[in-house]
Amino acid sequence: MTSAFLEAAARLLGPKGLTTDSHALAPWLTDWRGRYTGKALALASPASTAEVSALVRLCAEHQVPIVPQGGNSGMSGGATPFDSGTELLLSLRRMNAISSLDRAAQTVVCEAGVILQTLHETAAREGLRFPLSLGGKGSATIGGLVSTNAGGTQVLRHGSMRALVLGLQGVLADGSILDQLVPLKKDNRGFDLKQVLIGSEGTLGIVTAATLRLVPDIAGRCVMWAGCATLDDARALLVMAQDMAADLLEGFEVLPRHSLEAVLAYLPDARSPLAAPYEWHALIEFVAGDVSTAARLPEIAEHLLSQAFERGLIADATIAASEDQAERLWLIRETISPAERAIGPAMQHDISVPVEAMPAFVDAAVPRLEADWPGTTAVCFGHLGDGNVHFHVIAPPGADRAVWEAGDGKAISAQVHDMVTQWGGSISAEHGIGRLKRDELARLGDPVALSTMRAIKHALDPQGLLNPGKLV
Structure with missing residues (x-):
């Protein structure tokens, strides 16, 4: 056979x-x-x-x-x-054609094998951009991004991949082609089947093409770095930024003192953005799509930081004076993961809880884990604006990676997922379930949701041939 x-x-x-x-x-x-x-x-x-x-x-x-x-x-x-x-x-990497780009409609149709960076470059040549970016943009494909409902640093303003897909084409388990590439603002003909495939990790169908939403290219941006005493203060700063300039706020990332120090030790030429040490840091980005608004960004940023300073939410801050300085600030954020990998093994968790509950969750979870697992260091950083942080628990110094990950590390991950579930959150905010979290989803997922997903899987893939052993 x-x-x-x-x-x-x-x-x-x-x-x-x-x-x-x-x-x-x-x-x-x-x-x-x-x-x-x-x-x-x-x-x-x-x-x-x-x-x-x-x-x-x-x-x-x-x-x-x-x-x-x-x-x-x-x-x-x-x-x-x-x-x-x-x-x-x-x-599907051979299927890498960008079929059409409509500048007026701000849409693009591309095959599943198109590389994200290629899409960025193509849109930029037309004065547009695709507002989703991540560290693997040089290798990640559109089909993979759709299938995993990818996120990134711009979800706060533009949403995840689910919000950016206007139309979809895919092949189902029997070989039939589901063709819903034409984007309709109003379509009430039953289930939105493209949304069933988005985020299904290839278990329900194979995405072959997508129609995606584009936005005007960046006319100007303003990147700020602020030092905060607590994560509560950073959360209050986020609310203030949303109240003051919600339509301009594209990124709001947080990182603790430990993460900054790890990056400074890892990158030879890196410098701390602020003179004094702070327990928490916020990286904020305003983006404008037109020249007139772009000219006002420094003024808006200064007003935000001035008001935050008066309210005691920040102790110090800086505004990037050039594109190079802005990129250097973002480089610190993007280097956290490799910098912490250099320290030693860690259990890495991609979790979310309601945005307003994140400071309290971190304040409760970090000391509890460090007390329950002596010698470990718990570190949280990431996309505070959308309630998603990367919760890393670093092993005690000198721990053997394989032994620790299979023993204490596995138990630590279960404890993190238990706490997240108790707080009404998700054990996978943007990285998907795959093989890594399949058993944990089965253990902690809502029984009704799980049974519904399994029923859909059986209906669309009765032989169980599409990506078996993943997700459900």
Whole structure:
């Protein structure tokens, strides 16, 4: 059966579309974080939606499981095959055409294999931008971003991928093509099926193309850095910024003193933005899409910081005087993860709670974990504006990574997820479930929601061939 399937797939896809060569497969068999390594029957790289459709029908006929993969930059192992060697790794990286860009409508239609950075560059040439960015923009694909409902630093203003997808095309488990690429502002013909596929991590269908929302390119931005005594003060500063300039506030990130010190030790030329040390830091960005508003940004920023200083919310602050200074401030934020990895092993959690509850949650969770697990350091940083922080628990000095992660680390993650659930939050804010959190979702998820998801999975994929063992 395997031989017959591979022969049929080779005829369908041609020499560029299918390979079993171990060297060609190797880069795609380990996830980005290096947590999982699997085996694959072959690597399929179709060149069109029609080929994806025919391939999926062939897989259904031969009962071959499919693992869809975008840029292989996911954080939860959702695009890595298991080690059985029976799964087909499906890459859409050859499907990388930007089909159309409508400047007036501010929309773009692109295939699933388009790289995020390529989309950014294409939109910029038309005076527009796609308002979603993340560290893996040089490898992340549109199909992967849609399938995982990716977030990033601009969710506060523009929403996650779910809010940016206006239309969608995908192939279902029986090979049929769901074509809803045409963006309609009003469409009341039953279920919004594109939203069912968004965030489903390839378990319900394979995204092959999307119509995306664009916004005017940046005419000007203003980036600020403020030092706060508490996370409560940072939260109050966020509320003030939203009240004062909600339509301009594009980013509001927070990081504790530990994270800043880790970055300063990690980056040779890095300097602290402020002269004195502070327990918490806020990175704030205002963005304007027109020249007249852009000219007023420094004035708006100065007014915000002046009012915050008078209310005692900040002790010191700085406004980037140039684009280079602005990039240097953002570089500090973007370097936190590698800087903390250099310190030692850590259990990393991508969690969210209601925005207004985040300061109280952090104040309760951090000391409890450090007390329960002596020698560990709990660190929270990230997107305070949308209630999502990255909650890292760093192992005691000298801990053996493999031993600690499999023992104490696993128990720590369960405790973090328990606390998040008790606070009404989510154990996955933007990184997805994949393999990493599948068992935890089953343990902590709402039973009604879980049973509904499983029913949908069974209805759309009765053979269980689409990304098995992931999400549900």
